[in-house]
Amino acid sequence: MPSSNNGRVSREQQGHVVLIGLDRVAKRNAFDIDLLNALSLAYGDFERNASARVAVVYAHGEHFTGGLDLVSAGPELANGWTLPEGGYDPWGVFAGPRVTKPVIVAAQGYCFTIGIELMLACDINLCASNTRFAQMEVQRGIFPFGGATLRLPQRAGWGNAMRWLLTGDEFDAHEAYRMGLVQEVMASEDLLPRAVQLATRIAEQAPLGVYTTLASARQALLEGETAAANNLPALTRQLMASEDAQEGLNAMLERRPGAFKGR
Numbered sequence: 001m002p003s004s005n006n007g008r009v010s011r012e013q014q015g016h017v018v019l020i021g022l023d024r025v026a027k028r029n030a031f032d033i034d035l036l037n038a039l040s041l042a043y044g045d046f047e048r049n050a051s052a053r054v055a056v057v058y059a060h061g062e063h064f065t066g067g068l069d070l071v072s073a074g075p076e077l078a079n080g081w082t083l084p085e086g087g088y089d090p091w092g093v094f095a096g097p098r099v100t101k102p103v104i105v106a107a108q109g110y111c112f113t114i115g116i117e118l119m120l121a122c123d124i125n126l127c128a129s130n131t132r133f134a135q136m137e138v139q140r141g142i143f144p145f146g147g148a149t150l151r152l153p154q155r156a157g158w159g160n161a162m163r164w165l166l167t168g169d170e171f172d173a174h175e176a177y178r179m180g181l182v183q184e185v186m187a188s189e190d191l192l193p194r195a196v197q198l199a200t201r202i203a204e205q206a207p208l209g210v211y212t213t214l215a216s217a218r219q220a221l222l223e224g225e226t227a228a229a230n231n232l233p234a235l236t237r238q239l240m241a242s243e244d245a246q247e248g249l250n251a252m253l254e255r256r257p258g259a260f261k262g263r
Contacts, residue, residue: 008023008024009041009042011045013052016051016053017054017203018046018049018054019058020042020043022057022060028066029060029065030066031073033076035069037083039057039090040084040088043055043087046099053202053210054102055099056103056105057103057118058106058192059109063108064107065110065111065115066110067114068114080095091118091121092147093145100214101210106194106195107131108128108188109132110131110132111127111133112132113135113136113137113146116152117135117147118146119182120155121151126184126194127173128186128188129188130173131172131176131185133164133172133175134168136168136170139168152164155181156180156181160179204257205258206262208239216228219231242263243261244262244263247259248260
């Protein structure tokens with residue numbers, strides 16, 4: 001299991017799953033510019049790694065993130081954050097490319113501001129039962145500029161989103177589950193194993209099918225149902241001509257799991 005740590009974000013690969021760990025524990029994993037850049041670079045490496053099919057983003061220490069380190073990162077973000085060369089945008093709002101593969105977030109402890117927005121930009125979210133959430137920017141004289149105003153109303157509904165965005169109040173894991181921000185809530189010790197288990201299950205499926213499913217759903221969300229529907233025939237022809245589609249058919253006829261290669 002190859003692994004590395006650049007001092008801000010740890011990286012480990014288990015099979016086709018990449019684990020990306022926030023590692024600024026002394027500051028409760030609050031995002032300064034170095035952590036923002038390190039996470040962006042980790043996303044870029046994940047996207048370019050042909051053997052990596054799913055990523056799990058988690059945090060070292062007791063807390064997922066205390067939010068944005070306003071003293072360090074605030075001024076640069078206000079002037080427009082420039083992603084490092086080779087980096088991908090984990091939030092999908094900072095004028096950089098987004099990964100085309102699934103990302104799962106596993107959060108615990110504090111998950112404030114930009115941490116919630118990171119979850120909103122990802123595909124599946126899990127959290128520990130002790131997780132505490134808050135989108136508290138309005139209490140600091142600013143507003144959520146990492147995607148919460150765009151995505152929380154879609155995910156949770158207008159009234160639910162405004163209840164928390166306009167007050168900055170804290171909410172718990174069960175409220176996050178009720179609103180659809182997270183898909184599963186569990187004990188802290190089960191969190192990362194469950195995230196890896198779910199990522200492994202996704203990674204066992206045909207990669208091209210998974211990526212195309214994600215792309216089609218994103219297109220429907222961003223461009224509307226008609227645009228996504230118009231693109232379905234071309235996507236279908238492309239996938240039906242792939243080696244993985246033939247392997248899927250053979251596996252079904254032979255009553256065995258598919259051995260997919262992503263081509």
